[in-house]
Amino acid sequence: MPSPQTALSEIARERQSQLTKPAGSLGFLEDLAIWFAARLPAPTPTRLKPMLAIFAADHGVAAEGVSAFPAEVTAQMVINFMNGGAAINVLARQHQISLSVIDVGVATDYPVPAQNSARLYRTPIAKGTANLRRQAAMSEAECSKAWQVGHATAFEAAKAGKTLLIGGEMGIANTTAAAALICALTGYQPADIVGHGTGIDTQAKELKIQVVQDALQRAQAAGAHSAQDWLREVGGLEIAALAGFYAGAAEAGVPALLDGFITTAAALVAVKDNPAVAEWLLASHVSQEQGHRLALSALGLTPMLDLGLRLGEASGAALCVPLLQSALALHGEMATFAEAGVAAAKMV
Numbered sequence: 324m325p326s327p328q329t330a331l332s333e334i335a336r337e338r339q340s341q342l343t344k345p346a347g348s349l350g351f352l353e354d355l356a357i358w359f360a361a362r363l364p365a366p367t368p369t370r371l372k373p374m375l376a377i378f379a380a381d382h383g384v385a386a387e388g389v390s391a392f393p394a395e396v397t398a399q400m401v402i403n404f405m406n407g408g409a410a411i412n413v414l415a416r417q418h419q420i421s422l423s424v425i426d427v428g429v430a431t432d433y434p435v436p437a438q439n440s441a442r443l444y445r446t447p448i449a450k451g452t453a454n455l456r457r458q459a460a461m462s463e464a465e466c467s468k469a470w471q472v473g474h475a476t477a478f479e480a481a482k483a484g485k486t487l488l489i490g491g492e493m494g495i496a497n498t499t500a501a502a503a504l505i506c507a508l509t510g511y512q513p514a515d516i517v518g519h520g521t522g523i524d525t526q527a528k529e530l531k532i533q534v535v536q537d538a539l540q541r542a543q544a545a546g547a548h549s550a551q552d553w554l555r556e557v558g559g560l561e562i563a564a565l566a567g568f569y570a571g572a573a574e575a576g577v578p579a580l581l582d583g584f585i586t587t588a589a590a591l592v593a594v595k596d597n598p599a600v601a602e603w604l605l606a607s608h609v610s611q612e613q614g615h616r617l618a619l620s621a622l623g624l625t626p627m628l629d630l631g632l633r634l635g636e637a638s639g640a641a642l643c644v645p646l647l648q649s650a651l652a653l654h655g656e657m658a659t660f661a662e663a664g665v666a667a668a669k670m671v
């Protein structure tokens with residue numbers, strides 16, 4: 324796995340100190356430019372070439388009543404992505420991000436859509452997962468196939484010259500799977516991590532906590548130990564694909580931008596599996612879902628935005644793309660004190 328080039332981040336840090344602004348006055352944007360310099364790698368990186376892949380799949384645990392929406396919505400939203408009507412379509416158009424939708428296990432049949440607003444890749448591995456409260460969500464073969472799909476997606480994007488890989492997800496009930504994974508991999512309790520997802524009430528949330536508790540107990544008794552074990556036991560097909568996607572991005576040496584709660588759970592799996600993956604991950608936003616902040620902290624990541632989003636489908640990540648472009652443009656194009664003939668600080 325390639326390592327970030329720290330010598331380049333030092334050159335970028337030095338440049339930041341010479342730009343015509345009080346030191347540190349561009350805050351986190353300065354850190355971002357320095358972070359990208361080591362990874363793109365260049366002392367003044369050029370405009371990012373982002374790609375965005377939404378991995379879609381269903382979850383057997385939806386049968387437990389843990390989501391505010393019926394499972395059919397996963398397939399219906401895939402159609403909506405293809406028709407250009409989802410939030411992510413608006414943001415992808417606005418910020419000129421190419422959009423792929425990858426069906427790794429949507430349970431409901433849907434007609435072959437026109438490929439106008441996004442490219443659809445149909446690589447369904449199963450008709451959703453099994454109910455993770457009662458049995459392993461996936462077989463070993465299913466889990467590794469899903470991981471491979473994500474891994475290949477990242478590699479192909481890297482080969483095509485993309486310099487920012489964005490993963491998103493769509494899957495009714497996947498906040499239950501994500502919460503279970505985060506608990507398993509961090510040691511936090513379900514009550515700390517489980518949230519309202521698509522908008523369940525307090526009573527349904529209590530049930531969701533119990534479902535996660537039961538799933539963790541069941542998987543523990545089944546001998547789950549490694550990140551891959553937990554992924555197979557309580558994860559999801561799109562979560563496995565995302566974990567493979569992040570691992571692939573790191574192996575290809577291309578930065579990956581996380582989205583919300585579910586993508587962060589997938590990133591935790593990839594990082595527990597191989598800690599070096601963390602070097603290539605960037606957080607976009609902290610979602611409203613309870614536990615997201617703790618999960619990001621467990622990864623050592625600081626989110627750029629806190630907008631109270633809880634949509635998923637890579638919407639939070641897409642919103643950060645213009646800010647990242649601005650961070651790099653400022654870093655590359657601002658004049659230095661010497662170039663502009665501006666007096667530097669009297670005291671430092």
Ligand SMILES: O=C(O)c1ccc[n+]([C@@H]2O[C@H](COP(=O)([O-])O)[C@@H](O)[C@H]2O)c1
Pocket residue numbers: 389390391392492493494495496497498499519520521522582583584585586610611612615632633634635636
């Ligand atoms: O990204 C997030 O933080 C996020 C938080 C809550 C819900 N979601 C989205 O809502 C769906 C999962 O919610 P639920 O209630 O069905 O588990 C799934 O399609 C996610 O993309 C996403």
Ligand SMILES: Cc1cc2nc[nH]c2cc1C
Pocket residue numbers: 392396400492493494521634635636
């Ligand atoms: C309508 C809808 C859109 C979504 N986009 C991502 N997750 C979603 C969940 C629902 C329910």
